[in-house]
Amino acid sequence: MRKSLRSFRTMRGGSRLLARRFATSHNSRLSKIFVGNFVVAKNFGYPKFSQGANLQNYNMKYSLEHAKKTYRLWGRHPLWYKFACIITFLGQESKLRKLTVEKLELKHGDTVLDLACGTGLNHKFLEGVVGPDGKIIAFDYSNEMLTAAKQRAKENKWNNIIFVQGDAAQLSLDTKVDGVLSTLGISAIPQHKEALKKAVDALKINKIISILDAQLPSGFWSMFNPLIAYVYKHWASWDYTKNMPEDLRQLISDIKMKQYNGGTIYIIHGTKNAP
Numbered sequence: 001m002r003k004s005l006r007s008f009r010t011m012r013g014g015s016r017l018l019a020r021r022f023a024t025s026h027n028s029r030l031s032k033i034f035v036g037n038f039v040v041a042k043n044f045g046y047p048k049f050s051q052g053a054n055l056q057n058y059n060m061k062y063s064l065e066h067a068k069k070t071y072r073l074w075g076r077h078p079l080w081y082k083f084a085c086i087i088t089f090l091g092q093e094s095k096l097r098k099l100t101v102e103k104l105e106l107k108h109g110d111t112v113l114d115l116a117c118g119t120g121l122n123h124k125f126l127e128g129v130v131g132p133d134g135k136i137i138a139f140d141y142s143n144e145m146l147t148a149a150k151q152r153a154k155e156n157k158w159n160n161i162i163f164v165q166g167d168a169a170q171l172s173l174d175t176k177v178d179g180v181l182s183t184l185g186i187s188a189i190p191q192h193k194e195a196l197k198k199a200v201d202a203l204k205i206n207k208i209i210s211i212l213d214a215q216l217p218s219g220f221w222s223m224f225n226p227l228i229a230y231v232y233k234h235w236a237s238w239d240y241t242k243n244m245p246e247d248l249r250q251l252i253s254d255i256k257m258k259q260y261n262g263g264t265i266y267i268i269h270g271t272k273n274a275p
């Protein structure tokens, strides 16, 4: 009994020492996350640890090249990407993707744009509403993500998906669409305002754009914000400083927004009116 108590104390002492070493170890980026919010804030441009801060003043400084590199890796490992989605959606992925698609009010035979489609995780839901006579335009910048989406389409015998590689900020389609969908996409697009504008331009009058994206938690869970911001910025090119609802409101005045998963996921949608 005494012996095990002693070894437990030794272990506890050892792990404390390790933790202290880790926390104070020079300039290790990771250690800074745990050392304190202030240091992290300075390093990663994190404004204040509340969402009330004026986020628009902070530049995330990441580029199209960064997005390309990041998604090259995820595209080559679609199963890892799927796992990352399960975590991001806190297990509510299917429900929330389906809900975002439903907001589009699509009919059989419609054409829909999936902007920044990634590995095609929305396509199952889109196929369900547009049917084999409809069309899905799957648009993404990453060749590797598109390759994974093509593979998914092949396995499921979806023959009505048109895959287009390009920068969403330069989007130019030769047809107008009956709906625009983007899930976790806009926050990863460096020039997202241009992309939103181009997406709304591609939409037919009286048709809907539906966007699902993520935001940092507030309240109790906000203590993890530096870590979440760091991980998703570096491994998902995620820019949490974008104010998407406001940016979309500049293009579509009547937008509706609802939050899910304790406010970490939101869906916004709106109808394009005649000018």
Ligand SMILES: C[S@@+](CC[C@H](N)C(=O)[O-])C[C@H]1O[C@@H](n2cnc3c(N)ncnc32)[C@H](O)[C@@H]1O
Binding pocket: 064, 067, 071, 085, 115, 116, 117, 118, 119, 120, 121, 122, 139, 140, 141, 142, 145, 166, 167, 168, 169, 182, 183, 184, 185, 188, 189, 190, 191, 236
């Ligand atoms: C987090 S993933 C989301 C993928 C998918 N929509 C989903 O819900 O799983 C972000 C996607 O945005 C794409 N992306 C980033 N910048 C882009 C750009 N400028 N134009 C088009 N796609 C872009 C990435 O290649 C990646 O596939």
